Amino acid sequence: MRDLLDLIFEAVLNAVLEVQNYTLHCSRAFTNLFHRPHYLQETLVQMDIIGVGSLTIICLTGFFTGAVLAMQSAKSLQSFGAVGLTGQLVAVSLVRELGPVLSALMMAGRNSSGMASEIGSMVVSDQILAMRALGTDPSKKLVTPRLVATVTMLPLLTAVCDFIGIFGGYIVSRFLLHISSALYWSTVYHNLTYNDLLEGLLKPFVFGAIVATIGCYCGIRTYGGTQGVGRSTTQAVVAASILILAVDAVLTRIALVFFR
Amino acid sequence: MTSPSTFRIEAPSAEAVIEVREVGLSFEDFRVLDGVSFVVKEGETKIILGESGSGKTVLIKLIAGLIRPDEGQIFVNHQEITALSEDRLMPIRKNIGIVFQETALFDSLTVLENVAYRLHEEGGHDEVEIEQQVREVLGFVGLEDAIHLMPSDLSGGMRRRVALARALITKPRIILYDEPTAGLDPLTGRTIVEMILKLRYREGVTSVFVTHRLTDAFTLASERVVVAGGEIGFDTVDLKSPQSPDLRTSFIVLKDGRIVFEGNERELLQAKQTDPFIRQFLS
Known part of the structure; x- marks a missing residue:
């Protein structure tokens, strides 16, 4: 019994320690913005890797999500004789919820893992130590540029995902459900409010910060050689995905209060 | 025995470029370094010998401020680095060059x-x-x-x-070498050591050289660069001769995180006769 209590105490202690370290890591990454040196070139490179590099998967995700959403919602709407509202349902679901969350999850899969494995490999091959020995703060050089790049790119990618998703819904509505183009686009246009757009475009800023900070944090705390790099990569994807979904629940509740 | 509080008010030695005082470090339950103290003077080459896992690499990382000791103090260029923040360590590291093991x-x-x-x-x-x-x-x-x-x-x-x-x-005026010849064939290892000898001759840098390869250690201690007719060569010094010049090279031997020998090459060869561990290590 005592052993079990000790184990539970140790697990709780480790979890608290982990949260503390992650908080410190995030606060350093953020405060680096106000301290020299700033790595603009590095930030632009990361924007290209994270933003332009993720464009294809974001477009594919958006298109197929919109298409499936149109098919599924049309089936439900049919029983109320309201198939004509498919455009509205697709647009509001995508813009408020699915666009931000799915884009963020795809970014977690692609970029959190990439960051964790890249930085983790640098840790196990002593490149991070060498960086510090050569007078560079790894947090400023590696973490902050990735944070800035992800936080700026994810809202843009989400906007692209939303549009492509609505377009995917249109293709299904027009060619499978035989809804007229005018009806589809007018229901989309008239039922999307600024509050929908605001909620849908504010969430990605928070999700972007989660993707970057979790990816970099898991990378920096890598230990145990190549096996450790694999472990960090998996942990980054899992932790970022779960945190995105949990934070989404909180943000949605807040948004429902402020942006009805 | 001197208490830690007494150490805190002592100034670093005037000649010392690197000073390590009563440094101890543990990783979880494993004691890596225990009460390690030594001084590296301006222009001196300190060779740290020891078996794998004796704490040599950790010592290099401590001197560069890459990790912090659990106890003791480390001075680099008369400045205590033990408690400095990462930002304040950056200017100190500008004077230090490190060659990592891998x-x-x-x-x-x-x-x-x-x-x-x-x-x-x-x-x-x-x-x-x-x-x-x-x-x-x-x-x-x-x-x-x-x-x-x-x-x-x-x-x-x-x-x-x-x-x-x-x-x-x-x-940089201080160079830390962490096993720069480990895993290399003898010929390539010799090339690296010759470069370090040339560097010492040309720049007179202070260096700490960590190795478990005795050949490299004794080459550094017993050879010097000679320039004749524009050609660079290497001259071997007879270590047993009392007239042999002081090349400012000294040795430390680490065993299980503690210093078991400190002195010059001649004293190390003498210790071989009396100390069973050093005899076993050098043979």
Whole structure:
């Protein structure tokens, strides 16, 4: 019994320690913005890797999500004789919820893992130590540029995902459900409010910060050689995905209060 | 026995460039270093010998401020670095060059970018000037032709030489070598040691050389550069002769995180007769 209590105490202690370290890591990454040196070139490179590099998967995700959403919602709407509202349902679901969350999850899969494995490999091959020995703060050089790049790119990618998703819904509505183009686009246009757009475009800023900070944090705390790099990569994807979904629940509740 | 509080008010030795005082460090339950104290004077080469796992590499990382000791103090250029923040350690590290055991070259950067890394970080240098400096230092390590290659294109010995060039680019006055010849064939290992000898002759840098290869340690201690008719050669000093010149090389032998020997090469050879561990280690 005592052993079990000790184990539970140790697990709780480790979890608290982990949260503390992650908080410190995030606060350093953020405060680096106000301290020299700033790595603009590095930030632009990361924007290209994270933003332009993720464009294809974001477009594919958006298109197929919109298409499936149109098919599924049309089936439900049919029983109320309201198939004509498919455009509205697709647009509001995508813009408020699915666009931000799915884009963020795809970014977690692609970029959190990439960051964790890249930085983790640098840790196990002593490149991070060498960086510090050569007078560079790894947090400023590696973490902050990735944070800035992800936080700026994810809202843009989400906007692209939303549009492509609505377009995917249109293709299904027009060619499978035989809804007229005018009806589809007018229901989309008239039922999307600024509050929908605001909620849908504010969430990605928070999700972007989660993707970057979790990816970099898991990378920096890598230990145990190549096996450790694999472990960090998996942990980054899992932790970022779960945190995105949990934070989404909180943000949605807040948004429902402020942006009805 | 001196209490830690007494240590805190003592000033570092005037001649000491590096001073390690009663340093101890544990990783979880494993005691890595225990009460380690030594001084490295200006222009001196301190060779740290010891078996694998005796705490040699940890000592190098401590001197560079890359990890903190659990107890004790470390002074570099008369400044205590033990409690300094990462930001305040940066200017101190500018005077220190480190050659890591596994080279730690940035594998996504070319040789030119690796060697020029510190210059790019410092800023204020134009690209032409940077390339000129990199070519100069690569010329010293005999790798000028490899300037545009990636680290993955280089052999083990070449990687060590690039790591040496990277450590030398800003002409630091302190150089820390962490097993720079480990895993190399004897001939390549000898080439690296000759470069270190030439560097000591040319720049008079203070250095700490960690190794478990006795051949390299004794080459550093017993050989010196001689220049005759513009040609650079190496002259062996008879260590047993009382007239042999002081090359300012001294040894430390670590065992299980503690110093079991400190002295010059002659004293080390004498200790071999009396100390069973040193006899076993040197044989």
